[in-house]
Amino acid sequence: MLAIGTLSRRTGTKVQTIRYYEEIGLMNEAGRTAGGQRRYFEKDLDRLAFIRHSRQLGFSLDSIRELLDLSDNPSQSCAEADSIARRQLRQVEQRIKRLQALKKELKRMVAECEGDSVAECKVLEVLRDHSECLTEHDEIGA
Amino acid sequence: MLAIGTLSRRTGTKVQTIRYYEEIGLMNEAGRTAGGQRRYFEKDLDRLAFIRHSRQLGFSLDSIRELLDLSDNPSQSCAEADSIARRQLRQVEQRIKRLQALKKELKRMVAECEGDSVAECKVLEVLRDHSECLTEHDEIGA
DNA sequence: CCTTCAATCTACAGCAACTGTAGTTTATCC
DNA sequence: GGATAAACTACAGTTGCTGTAGATTGAAGG
Structure with a gap:
């Protein structure tokens, strides 16, 4: 039987986070000692690691x-898991795209800055005036 | 004098968001009509756009x-603004790096999935067992 | 002048996914 | 049996908004 701190250490998860996962039903309710402390099995550790x-x-x-x-119902089709993973992949690719546009803009901004006073600061000027941007970046970068 | 809805439309900001910016002191407190509605000047619009x-x-x-x-104190040195922008650039680059590692892993995961039942699903298998990963990705992707 | 209706107001709850705090109790070791 | 680390509950705080309810206000049309 494992205490919550052991799960914490073995998975690099804060103790409160484990309790939070239980609260929202991601982790099963743990068994308790007479004194009310949570005790876990190896399978709980596996679930948390997952x-x-x-x-x-x-x-x-x-x-x-x-x-x-x-994962709990191993007889089902794999297609579902596959599609969740693909969705996640698409999201990651989207985010990378957006961040690369931001990076480009920031680079340009920083590169052009050579004035010594704020009055002629290119960074602030670009921020003031969107029309100086090369790329569109209408969505706020996640 | 501009109503809050006009600022909202002209900058693509939700009305509540503008009020929120005022609440946290990013926007100056707006003047009010006799009836208590906020009224703005062009300079407020500029600030919001910024x-x-x-x-x-x-x-x-x-x-x-x-x-x-x-920006409010144009006589200061530009160095500060420059360093904020550079910091932001570094953060963006960091995030891109991490996301690219994730992307690689997700791609591999999805590519290898060909089993038809969950029992032999590569996606779930990889999630279960970190040691199957090529890259380290210890930080949770922001 | 009066109605009407969109726009605005305040106040507060909720989102994601935790993290931190305070104050108390339990388990373990010597 | 005492000390101390670790666990407990409960709740507030983080970031950056977004949504809702219910009450007012302002501008335009008749």
Whole structure:
């Protein structure tokens, strides 16, 4: 039987975060000692590791919930899991695209800055006037 | 004199967001009509546009606050604004790097999935077992 | 002048995904 | 049996908004 701190250490998850996952139903309710402390099995550790790893790959808690459901029912089709992963991949690619546009703009902004006083600062000037931008960046960078 | 809805339309900012910016002190407190509605000058519109544009470039509200301060005091050195922009650039580059690692991993995951049942689903397998990953991705993707 | 209706107002709850704090109780080790 | 680390609950705070409810206001048309 594992205490919550052991799960915490072994998965690099804050104790409060584990309790939070229980609260929102991602982790099963843990068994308790007579004194009320949570005690876990190895399988709980595996589940938490799955959640953490998925988070590291950028999946939302909602997606992870779906993936866990699939994982719990091994007879289902794999297609669902595949499509969740593809969706995540598309999102990541989207974000990269947007960030690359931002990077370009920021680079240009910084490169052109050579004035010594704020009055002639290119950085502030660009921020003041969107029309100086080369690219469109209408969505706020996630 | 401009109503809040006009600022909203002209900058693509939700009305509540403008009020929120006032609440946290990013926008100056607007003048009011006898009936209590906010009325703005052109300079307020400019300030809001500056804020929005900076947000689109991914600056945090705290950074924007600094940038606005600089912009309000045009005799200061430009170095400060420059360093804020460079910091932002570094952050963006960092995020791109991380996302590219994720993308690689997700691509591999999706590419290898060919089993038809969840039991042999590569996606779920990879999520279960971090050691199957090629890259480290210890930080949760922002 | 009066009605009407969109626009605005305040106040507060909610989102994602945690993180931090305070104050208390439990488990473990010597 | 005492000390101390670790666990407990409950709740506030983070970032940057967004949405809702219910009450007013302002401008245009008749």
